[in-house]
Amino acid sequence: MAPSANQSNSNGASSEPQNNLAVNPLLSRIRVSNQYLFQQQIQSRLISNGTNPTREDNFRLLGTQWIGDVRNSLQLPVRTYCTAATYYHKFRLVHKDNEYQYQDAAAGALLTACKIEDTLKKSREILCAAHNLKVSPSEHLTSDDSMFEGLSKVIIGLERLMLEASGFDFRVRKPQKHLVKIAKEAKLSKATYLVAYDIMIDLYRTFAPLKQTSATMCFACLELAVLVMNPKGVPIRSSKLRYLYERCSSTRPEILETLLDLLDLYTHFQKSSIVGPLHNIDRFIQIRIALNQEVEQTSSKNRYTEFHGPPKINNFKKTPITPRTPSSPSEVRKNGNIVSPVTLSPTSADSSRRNAAARTQDGTIRFILDAEQAKREQEKVSEYFKTQYEEYEIEVEETVRPQRDDRVERSQHRGRDERYNSRSFSKRARR
The missing domain is CATH 1.10.472.10 (Cyclin-like)
Incomplete structure (x- = not known):
């Protein structure tokens, strides 16, 4: 009959300590x-x-x-x-x-x-x-x-x-459905809504969708559509729908940043958009000048929201990041013949910003959506990888060897050895 879990083995030692051995967690990185x-x-x-x-x-x-x-x-x-x-x-x-x-x-x-x-x-x-x-x-x-x-x-x-x-x-984020609701609230015409819809598609040619919420993008597209269609029209920000800013957790600086991103596209790359070629570029320049004046009147006076410069040390700015040296022509892939995406490393997504020590570590990458959970896990796992040092002072007596002079002491006479200047040597030489 097999022994029970609580029964000791033949040597008298319990099996519980063997099952309760602490196992260190596997080394991994969290993104x-x-x-x-x-x-x-x-x-x-x-x-x-x-x-x-x-x-x-x-x-x-x-x-x-x-x-x-x-x-x-x-x-x-x-x-x-x-x-x-x-x-x-x-x-x-x-x-x-x-x-x-x-x-x-x-x-x-x-x-x-x-x-x-x-x-x-x-x-x-x-x-x-x-x-x-x-x-x-x-x-x-x-x-x-x-x-x-x-x-x-x-x-x-x-x-x-x-x-x-x-x-x-x-x-x-898919802001098109929010665009329809806000346009109905503002009681805008169908023509203005269609222009705002095309502006929304042009907005994805910029980095604004990575920075702003759906409501902020909708407000910016509708306001720009109103200004383009009717230059003398009243902007949305001064209408009675202004309370929607707070309701949608959107601020005026965020909307201004989105508007200026769109105007950068329409003024510098007009032909690479949908709405840009349909209107005169002078109109976009006039709108941009007016918005820049509004930005200067704000308290921050920044083109971008939440933009913080490098910290100052002793009243001097920190040296900016040195750009990465471009790869040699042999490393540049042409028509997919040299390097294929199939052979790229799975960890190449963040390898450009990881130092050499981190790149050499073995482990897996775990992707987490909850930042608080990732923080708790990192604090728990970091306890197993702490490196502790203890300093000791030890006095050791070492014997000092006497210095030896290997040079042979010779009497010098006018900078030459005396034995080569003796008379006997010269007499032998004459004989």
């Missing part, structure tokens, strides 16, 4: 998803990746334009476009531009968005739609063509990196 980002965080991530500002604007606009064109070709809903653009922006904040082509990243973001929003499309269908947009109708291909075999694997590999860059956070 918490950021639902919102500040402009300062976005700039620091771009600088740490060594992103060129001119190329950054170009790749950002080309990628979102590619997503919009393919989305219209596949007749996908606008919520899929919003999700794909958001994932595309988050991906670019983590990976350098020379690690991928913007078409591959845009296709990976659109494939991820289709699965999240339940508008399922295969990677072959997305690539086929993008190809058919560039060729004539007689050269259209089907999704089962062998041409898309290799590219589809690249897109599937990028899908994994998209999820890691976002922290496996599937919470994406």
